[in-house]
Amino acid sequence: MSLLELDAVDAYYGESHILRDLSMTVEDGEICALLGRNGAGKTTTLRSISGATPPQVRDGTVRFKDEDITGVPAEDVSARGISLVPEERRVFPNLTVAENLHLAEVVGNKSNTWGRSLTFEHKGATTEQVYEDFPRLRERKDQKAGTLSGGEQQMLAIARALKQNTDLMLLDEPYEGLAPKIIEDVEAAVHRLNEEGTTVLLVEQNAAAAIKIADRAYVVDQGSIVFDGTAEELREDEETRERYLGV
Amino acid sequence: MSLLADVLTVLLNGLQQGAIFALLAVGLSIILGTLKFVNFAHGALYVVGTYTGLLVAHEIALTSGKLQSWGFTSLGLDLGFFAALVVVPLFVFVVGLGMERFVARPFYDRPDTDQILVTFGLAIVVQELFRILFGSNSLPFDQPAWAAGPIALPVVGNFSQWRLYVIAITAVLVLVVYALVEYTDFGLVVRAGTRDAEMVRLLGIKITRPYIVVFGIGAALAGVAGVVGGPLNVVNPTVGTDILVPAFLTVVIGGVGSIVGAVIGGVIFGLTTATLVAVAPAWSQIGLYAIAAVILLTRPQGILGNEEVAP
Numbered sequence: 136m137s138l139l140e141l142d143a144v145d146a147y148y149g150e151s152h153i154l155r156d157l158s159m160t161v162e163d164g165e166i167c168a169l170l171g172r173n174g175a176g177k178t179t180t181l182r183s184i185s186g187a188t189p190p191q192v193r194d195g196t197v198r199f200k201d202e203d204i205t206g207v208p209a210e211d212v213s214a215r216g217i218s219l220v221p222e223e224r225r226v227f228p229n230l231t232v233a234e235n236l237h238l239a240e241v242v243g244n245k246s247n248t249w250g251r252s253l254t255f256e257h258k259g260a261t262t263e264q265v266y267e268d269f270p271r272l273r274e275r276k277d278q279k280a281g282t283l284s285g286g287e288q289q290m291l292a293i294a295r296a297l298k299q300n301t302d303l304m305l306l307d308e309p310y311e312g313l314a315p316k317i318i319e320d321v322e323a324a325v326h327r328l329n330e331e332g333t334t335v336l337l338v339e340q341n342a343a344a345a346i347k348i349a350d351r352a353y354v355v356d357q358g359s360i361v362f363d364g365t366a367e368e369l370r371e372d373e374e375t376r377e378r379y380l381g382v
Numbered sequence: 383m384s385l386l387a388d389v390l391t392v393l394l395n396g397l398q399q400g401a402i403f404a405l406l407a408v409g410l411s412i413i414l415g416t417l418k419f420v421n422f423a424h425g426a427l428y429v430v431g432t433y434t435g436l437l438v439a440h441e442i443a444l445t446s447g448k449l450q451s452w453g454f455t456s457l458g459l460d461l462g463f464f465a466a467l468v469v470v471p472l473f474v475f476v477v478g479l480g481m482e483r484f485v486a487r488p489f490y491d492r493p494d495t496d497q498i499l500v501t502f503g504l505a506i507v508v509q510e511l512f513r514i515l516f517g518s519n520s521l522p523f524d525q526p527a528w529a530a531g532p533i534a535l536p537v538v539g540n541f542s543q544w545r546l547y548v549i550a551i552t553a554v555l556v557l558v559v560y561a562l563v564e565y566t567d568f569g570l571v572v573r574a575g576t577r578d579a580e581m582v583r584l585l586g587i588k589i590t591r592p593y594i595v596v597f598g599i600g601a602a603l604a605g606v607a608g609v610v611g612g613p614l615n616v617v618n619p620t621v622g623t624d625i626l627v628p629a630f631l632t633v634v635i636g637g638v639g640s641i642v643g644a645v646i647g648g649v650i651f652g653l654t655t656a657t658l659v660a661v662a663p664a665w666s667q668i669g670l671y672a673i674a675a676v677i678l679l680t681r682p683q684g685i686l687g688n689e690e691v692a693p
Contacts, residue, residue: 154439154573182422185584187580187583187584207583208582209583210585210586210587210588210589211586213584213585213586214402214586218584218585219584220579221584225578225581227573227574227577227578227581228577229573229574229577230570230573230574233568233573237567237570238570238571238574238582238585238587239585241567241570241571241587242585242586242587244567246567246568246591247586247587247588247591251588255586295585299585299586300586312685
């Protein structure tokens with residue numbers, strides 16, 4: 136059984152049909168890349184998994200740990216162990232770094248868990264652990280997140296996701312707008328969290344960088360999967376790369 | 383009476399009027415800033431607060447309205463003002479929860495104009511309901527015995543005790559709400575949600591819970607404004623509509639979503655009104671709008687407003 140399974144998902148933004156019969160799986164413990172051009176449906180796929188609306192999933196199923204999570208509200212999907220590091224990071228600019236991180240703990244408060252038929256044992260990383268992973272965040276813990284550089288904000292978004300009770304981390308374009316040196320740091324962080332047991336689904340436009348750290352890759356075009364194989368196979372499949380990724 | 387005493391008296395009167403504006407504006411502002419919900423029924427909550435407060439604190443003689451024609455010549459629990467100060471916020475808090483759930487929540491994703499229509503409609507329904515039950519006549523709201531009458535202050539001379547209490551009660555309540563928003567986990571979620579509600583949900587937080595509480599707190603503050611403001615005025619069904627526009631203006635000049643801004647806006651309005659009432663009473667209403675216009679022309683986002691926050 137796969138950790139995550141999308142089966143013939145059709146998703147819409149209003150009347151626009153974005154994902155067409157999209158099926159894919161993510162196996163426990165791997166780093167899986169989802170690649171494709173701008174507008175191919177990568178972000179829509181991640182939003183469909185995490186329960187964010189729009190899009191609206193009108194057909195097909197999303198299964199996580201063998202449970203049907205199609206149409207489950209975003210806060211409940213997250214509580215089941217999927218965390219999204221969205222495009223543009225979306226840290227809270229008006230809160231300090233420490234407050235941004237603390238939000239992941241607030242999830243476990245009684246006022247939030249009470250009456251929800253989900254388990255909320257907190258098994259995410261501690262603040263101390265993420266500060267060790269990202270020393271820059273400790274240095275800036277009392278600074279407003281809005282004043283951080285793009286790379287630091289990306290670190291913060293990943294650290295925040297790590298503090299959640301996460302089994303599957305969805306990373307949406309984590310390299311976007313970052314300097315090559317910072318990309319290496321992010322890569323190292325992704326590797327480390329994967330080695331510690333978190334499964335990763337990585338969405339990127341930057342195919343070359345993604346293939347470098349992924350075990351397996353999918354290529355999506357016009358809302359459907361057009362390639363499915365190991366990272367090695369994609370590296371050798373020049374036709375697919377040229378046709379769908381332009382590299 | 384020296385000039386200094388006059389000035390200080392105007393200042394205290396201004397603070398007291400500002401306190402009522404601030405109580406209303408803080409609630410409106412956090413509801414507007416956090417939930418992006420335009421609540422024209424905020425004045426109705428003031429009406430509910432003032433009538434409930436009157437009936438808890440005193441026993442009143444009814445002279446008109448349906449209740450009187452049904453045989454009630456007098457009504458009220460006569461439990462005193464302290465009881466009203468405890469019961470009303472709790473009661474209006476619960477009213478606020480109901481309002482969020484059944485009036486506001488279905489309209490969060492709809493345009494501002496729809497929100498205005500539904501809440502303004504609700505305000506009129508509430509107003510007319512009180513008119514039917516209690517009649518159009520104004521009811522007297524006596525000041526509590528322990529705070530009635532003047533107190534001799536140094537320099538200022540005699541000043542209404544009750545007005546001082548209004549300032550003090552407001553200060554305490556606003557500080558409590560400020561502390562809640564600034565220093566608790568609840569406040570943290572609210573501040574995060576103000577910027578990016580979807581991201582808060584993606585973290586696993588059921589944001590409808592803090593939201594309904596925010597609405598309840600805003601409602602409770604409006605209810606308290608009705609109780610403490612009641613004895614300074616008469617009580618009738620239209621008081622809610624009368625204070626709605628100044629309350630909204632206070633929010634706008636202070637900056638939407640800012641508690642401190644709402645207090646500053648309230649104080650500016652209070653001082654303006656009090657000053658004009660003292661020197662040129664005929665201009666006191668116009669003065670309010672003139673000062674609002676000046677502030678908004680120089681700072682369209684309000685004194686402490688944040689340009690980045692979408693309305």
